[in-house]
Amino acid sequence: MEENKIPTETNDNIEPGSEMAGGLNFVEQFIKEDLAAGKNGGRLNTRFPPEPNGYLHIGHAKAIIMDFGAAEKFGGTCNLRFDDTNPQKEDTEYVNAIMEDIHWLGYDWEDRLYYASDYFPKLYALAERMIKEGKAYVDEQTSEQIAAQKGTPTVPGQNSPYRDRSPEENLDLFHRMNNGEFPEGSMVLRAKIDMASDNMHFRDPIMYRIIFTPHWRTGEKWKVYPMYDFAHGQSDYFEGVTHSICTLEFVPHRPLYEYFVQELADDTYCPRQIEFNRLNLTYTVMSKRKLLQLVQENLVNGWDDPRMPTLCGLRRRGYTPASIKDFVNRIGYTKYEALNHIELLEHSVREDLNKHATRVSVVQNPVKLVLTNYPEDKVELMSMDNNPEDPQSGSHQMPFGRELWIEREDFMENPPKKFFRLSPDKEVRLKGAYIIKCTGVKKDSEGNIEEIHATYDPETRSGLPGADRKVKGTLHWVNVSTAIDAEVRDYDRLFAVENPSAKEGDFRDLLNPDSLKVRTGVKIEPWLAEQAKPGDHFQFQRLGYYTVDPDSTDGLIVFNKTIGLKDTWAKQSKK
Numbered sequence: 106m107e108e109n110k111i112p113t114e115t116n117d118n119i120e121p122g123s124e125m126a127g128g129l130n131f132v133e134q135f136i137k138e139d140l141a142a143g144k145n146g147g148r149l150n151t152r153f154p155p156e157p158n159g160y161l162h163i164g165h166a167k168a169i170i171m172d173f174g175a176a177e178k179f180g181g182t183c184n185l186r187f188d189d190t191n192p193q194k195e196d197t198e199y200v201n202a203i204m205e206d207i208h209w210l211g212y213d214w215e216d217r218l219y220y221a222s223d224y225f226p227k228l229y230a231l232a233e234r235m236i237k238e239g240k241a242y243v244d245e246q247t248s249e250q251i252a253a254q255k256g257t258p259t260v261p262g263q264n265s266p267y268r269d270r271s272p273e274e275n276l277d278l279f280h281r282m283n284n285g286e287f288p289e290g291s292m293v294l295r296a297k298i299d300m301a302s303d304n305m306h307f308r309d310p311i312m313y314r315i316i317f318t319p320h321w322r323t324g325e326k327w328k329v330y331p332m333y334d335f336a337h338g339q340s341d342y343f344e345g346v347t348h349s350i351c352t353l354e355f356v357p358h359r360p361l362y363e364y365f366v367q368e369l370a371d372d373t374y375c376p377r378q379i380e381f382n383r384l385n386l387t388y389t390v391m392s393k394r395k396l397l398q399l400v401q402e403n404l405v406n407g408w409d410d411p412r413m414p415t416l417c418g419l420r421r422r423g424y425t426p427a428s429i430k431d432f433v434n435r436i437g438y439t440k441y442e443a444l445n446h447i448e449l450l451e452h453s454v455r456e457d458l459n460k461h462a463t464r465v466s467v468v469q470n471p472v473k474l475v476l477t478n479y480p481e482d483k484v485e486l487m488s489m490d491n492n493p494e495d496p497q498s499g500s501h502q503m504p505f506g507r508e509l510w511i512e513r514e515d516f517m518e519n520p521p522k523k524f525f526r527l528s529p530d531k532e533v534r535l536k537g538a539y540i541i542k543c544t545g546v547k548k549d550s551e552g553n554i555e556e557i558h559a560t561y562d563p564e565t566r567s568g569l570p571g572a573d574r575k576v577k578g579t580l581h582w583v584n585v586s587t588a589i590d591a592e593v594r595d596y597d598r599l600f601a602v603e604n605p606s607a608k609e610g611d612f613r614d615l616l617n618p619d620s621l622k623v624r625t626g627v628k629i630e631p632w633l634a635e636q637a638k639p640g641d642h643f644q645f646q647r648l649g650y651y652t653v654d655p656d657s658t659d660g661l662i663v664f665n666k667t668i669g670l671k672d673t674w675a676k677q678s679k680k
Contacts, residue, residue, distance in 0.1 A: 130438040132379050133175055136348055140179060145347045145374050149181025152346045153207070153214075154221075154337065156188040157199040159393040160408040160415045161206045163450075164384040167433050171350055171381065173212035184344055185214035188337070189222050190330050192320040202408070206416040210426045217344075221336050222322045224343050228331050229283070231339065231368060232294060232312055236275045240368075241312060242268055243278040244295050251293075254300075255308045261301035262308045268297060282315055285328040289315045294329070298364070306361045310334055334358060338366040341376040349376050352383040353442060381438040387447045388598040389414045390605055395612055404613060405599070411665050412599040412620050422596060423642055423652030423667030428457040444604060452674035454667065458642055458650045463491045466503060466536070466581045467645040467664075468628040469593055471510040473585065476541065478560045479507040484584070487537045487567070492644075501632045505538050508585040510628045515580050516557050518546065525577040527557065533578035536646060540565040540576055581646040589634040591662045593624040594654065629662070637662050644670075 129137060140147055153172040155161065161169075176183035185207065189195050207214070235241040244251065244267045256262035270278075275294075282292050294313035302308055312335040319325050341349050349362070359378045366375060385391065391414065399405045399413070408415050411422035419429070432453040436445050466489070485505045491498035511527070520528040527533050532542045539561040547556040564571035601617040602608060608615060633643065639655045649670050654663040 130381075131440070132171060132350060132381055132438055133178065135377075135379055136175055136179055139347070139377065144377075148345070148347055149176060149179050150184065150345050150347045151176050151181065151350060152184040152186050152341065152344065154186045154188050154340075155203050156191070156194075157196065157203060158191065158194040159199060159397055160202050160417055162391055162393075162396065162414045162416065163386065163419060163429065164391045164414075165206075166210060166416060166429050167384040167436075167438075168350070168352070169207060169210055169212060170430055170433050171438065173207075175348075175350070181347075182217060183212070183214060184217040184219055184346065186219040186221065186340060186344065188333065188340075189220050189320070189322065190333065190336050192316060192318045192330070195321060197321055202417060206420075209416065209420060210429070219340075219344060220322060221331075221340050222320060224336070224340050225323065225327055225331070227343060228336055228339055229327075229329075232279065232331075232335075233276060235296070235312075235368065236279060236294075237272050239272055239297065241294055241296050242270050242275045243282070243292055244268075244309075245292050248290065251295075251311075255305060256300070258303070258305060264300050265295070265309065268309070279313070279329070282313070283327065283329045285317065287315060289317055291315065296335075296365075304357060304360055306334070306358055307364070310361060334361050335365055338362040338376065338378075339369060342366055342369050342374075345374070346376045347374075349378045351378060351380055353380045353440070354383070356380050380440075382440065382442050384433070384436070385442065385444045385606075386414065386450065387444060387603045388600045388605070389447065390600070390612060392606070398613075402613075404616065411594070411596045414599075420640075421652075421654065422665050423458070423650060424454050425457050425461075425642075428454040431457065446674070447598065448674035451668050452672055455650065455670075455672055458644065458667065460494050461492070462642040462644040462650055463498065463636075464489065464493070464644045464646055465633040466583050466630045467591075467593075467633070467648065467651075468510040468512055468581070468583050468588075469624050469645075469648065470513045471583075471626070471628045472513040472516065472554060473556045474509045474511045474541075474582070475556050475558050476507050476509070476561045477544065477558050481507050483507070484586070485538075489537050503537070503630050503632060504584045504587045505535075506584045506586055509535070509582045510585055510588055511557070511580055511582050513554075516543075516554070518554075526580060527559070527578065531578075532576045533580050534565070534576050535561075536579050536581050537567050538582070539563065539567075540574060581648075583628045583630050587631045588628040589631055589662070590625075591627045591629045591634070591664060593627045593651065593664045593666065595622040595624065595666045596620065597622075627664075634662060637664075642667070 151172045153169055173183045244265045254263040279294055293311045295309045295311050298307045298309055300308045311332050313329045313331055316330050362378050400408055405413055409417040409421045411418055432450045486502040487505050488500050489503050490500050515526040517524055517528050527543050529543050532540055534540050541559040541561045543559045545558045546554050549555050565574055597620045598617055599620050600615050602615050605612050605615045637653045639653050641653045644650050650667040651664040652667050654665045657663045
């Protein structure tokens, strides 16, 4: 299946979209070349720089895997640095969640935990120096006036009326801004570069703005805060970062990144910015703003709702770090924006869980099956393989008796021609047990089936010679007398359209109304009830992969549907 690719302009010496040179993606190839050339003393130091204004999503996982993975591959180091330059939107809740997600993916920053706020004094001192050198000025215009004066990509901008203030006046105003003497939004510090530049980011970009909200780390010490474009490159430099790897929207920012870094760097050391395509996924939105809106308006049940693309949501749903890494490896890193198919992610999840998930018997829509020729007081223990894909996984025992639960959908009174499950006078095998034959049904006063009656063939128990007799259908089951009730939450895609970000109108109108269905009274085998712990993965025989939810209690186990058994990606990719 082809991805919808949109060419993206790049000024790197590489064909856009090319991948894998000598087993390396293009970012890794650049790193290899820089190390071979001895740049920055032959060091490699990457960084992952999230802003703590929300939870990480699967798009961030692609960046994490690149930043930490490249450092691992080439024997370098990777820093974790929080871009905490906007106290109005940030919270320690997000900081803690981000660190937990990175560890869950299998990476560690060791002793290299940093914050942009660590560098506020150095950034402020650099801003003072640039003011003194005539490279920055205080502007008192509104944000609307500044935007209007910037012009367009084909029309030069207009100089601010405050652009030619003296360094002394600018420095005094900047100090007073930080002392809290002026209202928020009344003044900004701008770099004096070129209002006619072809690159809009060079048209006197804002370096500092006034914010009175106390910072969660520095308190009320600062009243001015640096903008991302000013703080990011300098923070990289202060930390010794050699490769600043980011997504394609920062391509036009790169010259500005380099412009500001040159205020500090020399020929012996200078960070290099490299961009790759971000991860876009069908039936999903990746905008932090939109995800926050879903949470705040209670359209989902929090950041870790299993329908969310957040890493904590995917973890709760049952996705594994290995499956996410496999997915990212399959889609690769290129210079093209692409819309990746969620079926490929699901394929990676399914492949990983198939190797590790324990097989268990669960009946979600139960109807009673009575074996009329089976002794009423007899209970047998049937041996069930834990995972046929793993010879070391062993087996467990499951009780079998006269009355069993089976799926209501596994029986039809008047079946179509190719219905191979249970129907009158037809035989099926009960998995791991006997072949049975339907002899009739019992209905209530309204004609609904209450019980299915059948006889079993005692010579066909699994493991006996009679087990070789072939029938076309095999059903899973749970013993009535020992079954435990559980709850299952069936999750589907959060959005009903393939590309909600491309649709006009309110994205909330595109939500899938059937993205969550809750089943109660689900029947599970007793061994599963004993073993299940939050986060454990299981394959429900013939139904799909499920994970134990943290909402589970001693009195009720809750399972989240991770993924079904049907692999649509594998089927499509073979066409």
